Amino acid sequence: MRILLINTNQERWPIPAAPIGLSLVASSLRKAGHELRVVDRMFLFSKKEEQNIFTDTIREFKPELIGISIRNIDNTCMSALRYYLPEIKEVVAFLKTLTDVPFVVGGPGYSLFPVDALKYLGIEFGVQGEGEIACVQLAQALGQGGSFDHIAGLVYEANGSYQVNPPTLIPDLERMEPPAFDLLDYKKYVQKKSYIGLQTKRGCAFKCVYCEHPRLDGKNYRLKSPQRVVDEILVAKKFWNLDYFFFVDSVFNFPTDHACAICEDIIRKDVKIKWYANVNPVGISDEMAFLMARSGCIGADVGIDVASEEMLERMGKGFTQADIAKASACYRRAGIATSFQLLLGGPEETRETIIDGFRFLETMPQPDNILTVFGIRIYPETPLFHIAKQEDVVFMGEPGDYLSPTFHFPHNLTQDDFLMTENWCKKYPHWSTPLDPWQYFNVMRVTRAPKFGKFKIS
Ligand code: B12
Numbered sequence: 077m078r079i080l081l082i083n084t085n086q087e088r089w090p091i092p093a094a095p096i097g098l099s100l101v102a103s104s105l106r107k108a109g110h111e112l113r114v115v116d117r118m119f120l121f122s123k124k125e126e127q128n129i130f131t132d133t134i135r136e137f138k139p140e141l142i143g144i145s146i147r148n149i150d151n152t153c154m155s156a157l158r159y160y161l162p163e164i165k166e167v168v169a170f171l172k173t174l175t176d177v178p179f180v181v182g183g184p185g186y187s188l189f190p191v192d193a194l195k196y197l198g199i200e201f202g203v204q205g206e207g208e209i210a211c212v213q214l215a216q217a218l219g220q221g222g223s224f225d226h227i228a229g230l231v232y233e234a235n236g237s238y239q240v241n242p243p244t245l246i247p248d249l250e251r252m253e254p255p256a257f258d259l260l261d262y263k264k265y266v267q268k269k270s271y272i273g274l275q276t277k278r279g280c281a282f283k284c285v286y287c288e289h290p291r292l293d294g295k296n297y298r299l300k301s302p303q304r305v306v307d308e309i310l311v312a313k314k315f316w317n318l319d320y321f322f323f324v325d326s327v328f329n330f331p332t333d334h335a336c337a338i339c340e341d342i343i344r345k346d347v348k349i350k351w352y353a354n355v356n357p358v359g360i361s362d363e364m365a366f367l368m369a370r371s372g373c374i375g376a377d378v379g380i381d382v383a384s385e386e387m388l389e390r391m392g393k394g395f396t397q398a399d400i401a402k403a404s405a406c407y408r409r410a411g412i413a414t415s416f417q418l419l420l421g422g423p424e425e426t427r428e429t430i431i432d433g434f435r436f437l438e439t440m441p442q443p444d445n446i447l448t449v450f451g452i453r454i455y456p457e458t459p460l461f462h463i464a465k466q467e468d469v470v471f472m473g474e475p476g477d478y479l480s481p482t483f484h485f486p487h488n489l490t491q492d493d494f495l496m497t498e499n500w501c502k503k504y505p506h507w508s509t510p511l512d513p514w515q516y517f518n519v520m521r522v523t524r525a526p527k528f529g530k531f532k533i534s
């Protein structure tokens with residue numbers, strides 16, 4: 077079957093994120109014998125250019141199935157909101173004027189709202205969660221006229237209602253094909269200060285109250301062996317002659333022994349890369365931070381989310397202020413640049429908890445930057461969703477419509493608290509303020525662009 081895959085994401089802030097999920101789906105489809113084309117909207121800069129490319133591709137390639145990848149529904153940033161879905165709907169509507177073949181949509185953003193997003197976009201099929209196996213089975217069912225009941229994660233309309241097949245998790249990631257590195261132009265991504273994304277595992281055992289990913293990715297870890305991770309790095313490195321990587325695991329440093337084994341293998345095999353990752357403070361020691369640095373780690377986003385003890389507890393973070401301070405000191409000593417992120421406005425957040433958190437942050441070893449955002453995006457069926465039902469919530473769409481950006485933000489926080497927070501953050505050049513995303517962008521450059529910026533490790 078001829079299959080056209082489209083990366084819809086055009087967000088280039090804070091860095092353009094390469095669509096690695098789409099490249100995994102592509103390689104599984106290719107292995108199953110399908111013919112593929114990929115259109116990446118990331119570097120298409122005008123509607124006209126994009127429409128010409130879609131028109132030409134559909135005319136020449138004549139796809140029999142179109143796959144749409146949706147990474148972000150919105151930017152989860154209440155005070156500087158971007159909502160991407162209406163534009164993606166326009167893209168789908170345009171594509172539908174060019175062809176009447178079926179469409180299938182997937183991706184991490186889509187998977188958070190599998191039925192609502194499918195309805196909104198007017199697409200025939202959706203895949204909630206992992207796409208590698210479901211896409212191959214869907215292409216087979218469409219090609220050979222089979223049923224859809226057995227396709228885990230598939231969402232579709234049947235007999236006037238939506239059928240949602242429960243997703244399953246791929247048990248052994250190593251049996252999957254490596255990403256189709258050749259189908260994306262990584263040079264363009266790295267030129268824009270991005271990285272080649274890779275996973276070392278799937279799953280998350282943490283229990284942050286706002287997060288749906290343990291449900292989608294599993295609470296147990298499915299690990300790739302260090303050998304497999306290094307092999308993927310070497311293939312990408314050889315193909316693109318690039319050495320900037322981003323480990324896109326939800327939390328790279330946990331389980332600790334697995335993260336250390338990967339670093340050791342990179343060092344032992346003298347792979348010579350520079351890498352960045354999402355981490356949290358759990359289990360970080362000097363030994364681990366130095367090992368990460370020796371294997372090429374240049375920077376890390378530390379997802380602390382909140383900083384007062386009360387809010388750490390309420391947000392279900394699974395670590396304490398002492399863990400945060402220790403991790404920050406270890407990264408600093410190892411020379412790894414760090415960016416800490418704060419989401420203000422969680423359950424029962426008050427002026428006092430914000431101040432407690434800020435006071436603590438002022439006294440601990442400073443990260444390279446601290447990014448603050450107001451409001452916490454609510455995803456269906458998370459603990460925060462249930463808490464928010466009892467409280468005031470900021471809806472962008474109609475009440476009850478969680479697909480349109482919806483945020484938890486306690487009603488007791490006033491305009492004055494906003495200003496206090498803003499002014500507190502303004503005191504420090506390495507803190508961003510929640511109302512000024514462009515400053516956020518400048519702050520990010522310190523850790524995100526080692527090739528172009530300067531580290532501020534003192
Ligand atoms: C790593 C990461 C980042 C890194 C990216 C680094 C990089 N170089 O890629 C950084 C920190 C930079 C980042 C930034 C942002 N991120 Co982010 N990020 C993630 C994270 C943790 C992993 C994404 C990933 O790569 N997964 C690995 C791949 C293999 O999985 P996947 O993409 O899901 O693909 C699978 C399936 O989805 C499916 N699939 C994918 N495509 C397709 C297509 C079809 C047709 C089908 C059928 C299936 C399918 O199959 C794939 C293989 O199984 C996710 C959370 C998560 N756990 O998913 C958030 C997440 C995607 N990010 C999110 C957001 C909001 C952002 C930001 C907007 C935040 C901000 N305010 O700055 C920015 C936007 C960046 C950009 N330019 O787009 C949200 C999106 C939710 C939403 N509301 O829309 C997520 C889901 C986190 C969350 N729960 O809030 N992010």
Ligand code: SF4
Nearest residue numbers: 280282284287289326
């Ligand atoms: S650590 Fe990250 S992925 Fe895991 S539950 Fe918390 S926010 Fe979600």
